[in-house]
Amino acid sequence: MQNRQIILKSRPVGRPTGDNFELKEIEVPTPAEGEILVKSLYISVDPYMRGRMSDAKSYVEPFKVGEPINGGAVAEVVESRHAGFSKGDVVVGRPLAWQELQVVPAETVNKIDKNAAPLSYYLGILGMTGMTAYFGLLDIGKPQKGETVVVSGAAGAVGTAVGQIAQIQGCRVVGIAGSDEKLRYLKDELHFDEVINYHEEKEMEKAIADACPDGVDVYFDNVGGEISDAVMANINKFARIPICGQISLYNATSVPTGPRIQPIILKKSALMQGFIISNYLDRFPEGITQLTEWVKEGKLKHRETVVKGFEKLPEAFIGLFDGVNTGKLIVETK
Structure with a gap:
């Protein structure tokens, strides 16, 4: 069997390029007692990488x-030397290597129900993406019925989930994204109350004020930078700001200078808190149970952008910084 892997050839300076990656052919490994050989089916690409x-x-x-x-991946068991797994079982692993075939200790992966939902969902709405939105919004944002929730990176994997969960809580939702196509998706299919195209708006602070006449109670920050500066200027007293990502800054080669937000937080008695999803490991069963229920009830819609071809992983990852995806970006290895 053919086996390939993608390695980090060099560390990027600024925006990553294809030269930072290398595709290599390697031998197919053999599992030892307690291990399983798995074949990657779907691989997640994420900004945190x-x-x-x-x-x-x-x-x-x-x-x-x-x-x-x-990173995160869904894989099929090809050979098992562990009593709990059989050939044909499907597992989700965090992490699994960017590799077509690999051996892993059985206890490092979780078996998933092949019939409960599309397999790729376990990397998105029923995986880290969904739980990031769930815990970040509900635990830190604490949205209350009738409040205004603003989401940046709203058409991305986490952003779409955040907006829908906020709607379930009875909130008014405003999404910020970077294309008219994405705005149509947020407005027409996910029924966000207002949407803003940050590429088109020359005065973001005013655009947010117009979209949020009663101010911003919760700001779920996926992007940082000037967009977040504009939102912060519109927050209400006792606003809550979960910091999930800062993708606008990830490729910066120097530290940018922006507005000093501490006076705003002080005057508004606001809470800003960063988080990573591993903070909630002990509560994952709660998150999965609730998210699965909402998906089955039709309250949570999930869109994916799927790139086909294992060798396309670097290209797909780099595309994150161009906003090529609506919803979760996944590589199907076939």
Whole structure:
């Protein structure tokens, strides 16, 4: 059987390019007792991976140059030497290497029901993406019925989930995205109350004020930068700001200077809190149960942008910074 992997060839300076990655052919490994051989079916590409490509200290170890990149993946069991898994079972692993066939300890993956939902959903709305939206919004944002929730990166995987969960809570939802097509999706299919195209608006602060006449009670921040500066100027007293991502800054080669937000937080008695989904590991069963229920009830819609071809992983990852995806971006390895 053919087996390939994608390694981090060099650390990016600024925006990643194809030269930072290398596709290698390797041998198919053989599982030992307690291990399983799995074949990747769907692989997740996520903005946080850009941080792991640098060697700066962070909340997770950086990728090592010369070794395969890793992340969330859905895979099929090809060979098992563990009593709990059989050939044909499907598992989700976090992390699994960017590799077509690999051996993993059985206890590092979870078996999933092939019939409960599309397999790729376990990397999106029923995986880390959905739980990031669920815990970040409900635990930190604490939205109340009738409040205004603003979401940046609203057409992305996390943003679409946040907006819908806010609607379930009875909130008015305003989404910020970067194309008319994405805005139509948010407005027409997900029924966001208002949408803003940040590429078209020259005065973002005013655009947000117009879309949020009663101010902003919860701002779910996926992007940072000037968009977040504009939202912060419109927050209400006791606003809550969950910090999920800062994709507008991930490729910066110097530290940008923006408005000093501490006076705003002080005057508004606002709460701003960053988080990572691993903070909630012990509550994952709660999140999965609730998200699955909402999906079955039709309250949560999930869109994916699927790129086909294992070798397209670097291209798909780089595309995140151009906003090529609506919803979750996934690579199907076939």
